Amino acid sequence: MHTRGRTLRFTAVLALTVLTLTGFSTGRHHSHSRHGSSEGGGGCSSSSQDHDTSTSSGGTTNGSTHRSRPTYRSTPTATSSATARPLKDGTAVLKRCASVADPYTTVEVRNPNGREALFTVKVAYKDRTGFTLADAGSQVSVPANGKATLRMAAASTGALDRLDHCEVDPRATADR
Structure with missing residues (x-):
């Protein structure tokens, strides 16, 4: 027993x-x-x-090894451009107006954003009375928090002999 x-x-x-x-x-x-x-x-x-x-x-x-399996782990995902903050518009400053001798207008564009962006710049070509001879627009890519120089051809070479001055829209519109 x-x-x-x-x-x-x-x-x-x-x-x-x-x-x-x-x-x-x-x-x-x-x-x-x-x-x-x-x-x-x-x-x-x-x-x-x-x-x-x-x-x-x-x-x-x-037998003394005991491991727990992870139940759920969040996976970091890249932020898409749809959920990213919207871009701020940049600034455009006229550096040189087109002329008969050089039919190109030079504009400096600044980007206030923390990422590269594409900006649209608008220029009005005026005679000495203020009449708009032609309007032009062009795009330029500017690095994050940087600046770029845009050299754009005059809209109409026939109007260059009557051209008195250029007016640049100081707001460069952010496109993407």
Whole structure:
């Protein structure tokens, strides 16, 4: 009878040890706070337990290793241009008006944005009475927080002999 009791006790201890090493519990609940949820421990239906056993270099089972699987990880995504802040308009300053000798107008465009942008610049070619001989528009790409020089051809070379001055719209419209 003494041997039978000892065998039962040994079997119970062995079963408890196996259950403990494989991640099963004996009625106690383990609470894991991961992303605001809590899961009860125990049983093989628990998704937070990994019941894999690894073999160490000595060939024995390493039952004390317990790893939790990640439940959910947010993945960072690139910000699309649709959700990015809208671009601010830039500034345009006339540097040189077109003439018969050089039929190009030079304008400096500044970008106040933290990223490269495309700007539209508008120029009006006027005679000495203020009459608009021609209007022109052109686009230029300007680096982030930088400036670019735009050299644009006069809209009408026939009007250059009557051209008195150029007027540049000081607002360079951001296009993208």
